[in-house]
Amino acid sequence: MPEKLLPRDVKASRQERVVRVLWPDREDVLPFILLRAECQCAHCVNEWTGERILDPATIPADISIERMELVGNYAVRVYWSDGHQSGLYTWERLRVLVASS
Numbered sequence: 001m002p003e004k005l006l007p008r009d010v011k012a013s014r015q016e017r018v019v020r021v022l023w024p025d026r027e028d029v030l031p032f033i034l035l036r037a038e039c040q041c042a043h044c045v046n047e048w049t050g051e052r053i054l055d056p057a058t059i060p061a062d063i064s065i066e067r068m069e070l071v072g073n074y075a076v077r078v079y080w081s082d083g084h085q086s087g088l089y090t091w092e093r094l095r096v097l098v099a100s101s
């Protein structure tokens with residue numbers, strides 16, 4: 001991803017239950033529950049078939065984020081309140097999440 005398209009800020013708002021991604025050209029507001037449902041890790045998606053293993057109905061409605069950690073300059077790792085923390089959200093992925101939801 002070109003440097004000029006990197007997010008300037010990624011913030012979790014626990015009160016609103018959203019993650020705000022500040023891009024150079026726009027701001028995205030991603031509900032926790034959507035982000036959690038879109039986890040691409042091997043526990044949530046079958047690596048070979050791309051089929052979703054995670055049933056979104058099993059995600060707690062009060063899902064929250066304990067903390068987030070930058071991974072290099074290409075992704076963020078989210079530590080969820082349900083103990084799940086194996087998913088990385090790349091900037092590319094975050095860019096398309098709003099459009100696909």
Ligand SMILES: [Zn+2]
Pocket residue numbers: 039040041042043044045084086087
């Ligand atoms: Zn996952």
